[in-house]
Amino acid sequence: MARQIVMDTTGDTRHEFDPADPAAxxxxxxxxxELTGAGFTAxxxxxxxxxxxxxxxxxxxxxxxxxxxxxxx
Amino acid sequence: MSGALFTSLLVLVLCVLILGLAxxxxxxxxxxxxxxxxxxxxxxxxxxQWLSSVQLAQYERTGxxxxxxxxxxxxYCIRRGRQMNIYELDQNxxxxxxxxxxxxxxxxxxxxxxxxKIALETDEHAALAVANRCLARPxxxxxxxx
Numbered sequence: 001m002a003r004q005i006v007m008d009t010t011g012d013t014r015h016e017f018d019p020a021d022p023a024a025x026x027x028x029x030x031x032x033x034e035l036t037g038a039g040f041t042a043x044x045x046x047x048x049x050x051x052x053x054x055x056x057x058x059x060x061x062x063x064x065x066x067x068x069x070x071x072x073x
Numbered sequence: 074m075s076g077a078l079f080t081s082l083l084v085l086v087l088c089v090l091i092l093g094l095a096x097x098x099x100x101x102x103x104x105x106x107x108x109x110x111x112x113x114x115x116x117x118x119x120x121x122q123w124l125s126s127v128q129l130a131q132y133e134r135t136g137x138x139x140x141x142x143x144x145x146x147x148x149y150c151i152r153r154g155r156q157m158n159i160y161e162l163d164q165n166x167x168x169x170x171x172x173x174x175x176x177x178x179x180x181x182x183x184x185x186x187x188x189x190k191i192a193l194e195t196d197e198h199a200a201l202a203v204a205n206r207c208l209a210r211p212x213x214x215x216x217x218x219x
Contacts, residue, residue, distance in 0.1 A: 007176065007184045011115025039177075043191045049125020053195045065123070067188040068180070072205045073156035073173035 002059075004028060006035060006066045025059050032057040032064070039069035116183030123187055140190050142197035149193055151186050159189055160209060174204035 004015040015031060017024035036042055036055070043051045044061040051065075058064070121129055128138040137152040139162070149172070150160040159172040176188040192200035 005119065007116075007178075007180055007188070009112065009179050009181075011112035011181050011184065012119060041188075041192075043195065045123065049123070049128060051123065051191050051195055053191075065119075065187075065191070067184065067191070068176040068178050070174050070188070070192060070200055070203050071177050072203050073175050 002028070002061065003063045004031060004066065005063065006040070007068065019059055029057040029059070035066045040066040041069070042066050112181045113183065116181035116187070118183075120183040120187045120190075123190070128190075138190075140193045142193050143195055144197040147197075151189050151193075153182060153186065155182060155185055158186075159193075159204075168209040171207050171209050172201065172204045173206070174200055 001016045002019050004017075006013045006015070015028065017028045019025060032042060042054050043065045044054055044058060045063050045065075046052050054061070054064070121132075124132060124138060128140070132138040137150050139148050139150050141148055148162045148166075150162055150168070152158040152160065156175060157171050157173045159174070160168040161170040161172060163169045174189070174192070175185045180188075189200075
């Protein structure tokens with residue numbers, strides 16, 4: 001199962017989907033576009049402690065993390 | 074006489090009301106923030122999953138961890154906190170500046186620190202472009218982080 005993790009006030013909300021299920025992948029891609037369109041940044045884990053930002057949906061990513069737009073503190 | 078009694082009762086009722094309001098206001102101010110407890114733990118667990126083993130060991134030992142900026146190669150120390158918690162380090166590990174940026178919204182501390190780590194490690198320039206920066210105070214430049 002692949003996972004999309006969206007940071008929010010509850011810590012995060014997780015959406016799991018089967019990468020072999022076209023409908024689930026389409027739904028995950030729709031969610032990706034919706035979140036990044038709303039200003040979220042998407043990152044995937046590329047090995048231990050390493051991550052990479054992605055600008056387009058990666059159906060092969062095991063775990064994609066979304067965090068809100070950055071602002072000055 | 075009855076007028077004085079009425080006034081006394083009125084004052085008493087008002088005092089009770091004021092005390093009740095003060096108590097309620099105190100409870101309101103002391104309420105846990107929406108991101109407390111379970112959310113904090115969840116965010117901390119997520120942060121630990123995304124840290125490297127070196128960063129995780131450092132965080133568990135000291136409450137902070139170091140990251141390397143992907144563009145400049147500079148080292149930053151991310152301390153546990155919501156803001157003013159990113160310290161730029163020089164070659165000797167001395168704090169030379171404090172950076173302040175984080176994700177929008179009311180997020181748990183672990184989530185904020187994780188977003189800061191990813192941003193510095195993958196898109197340092199963009200992260201610092203939105204950040205506030207100030208020089209670290211000499212008295213907090215206490216040397217290397219463990």
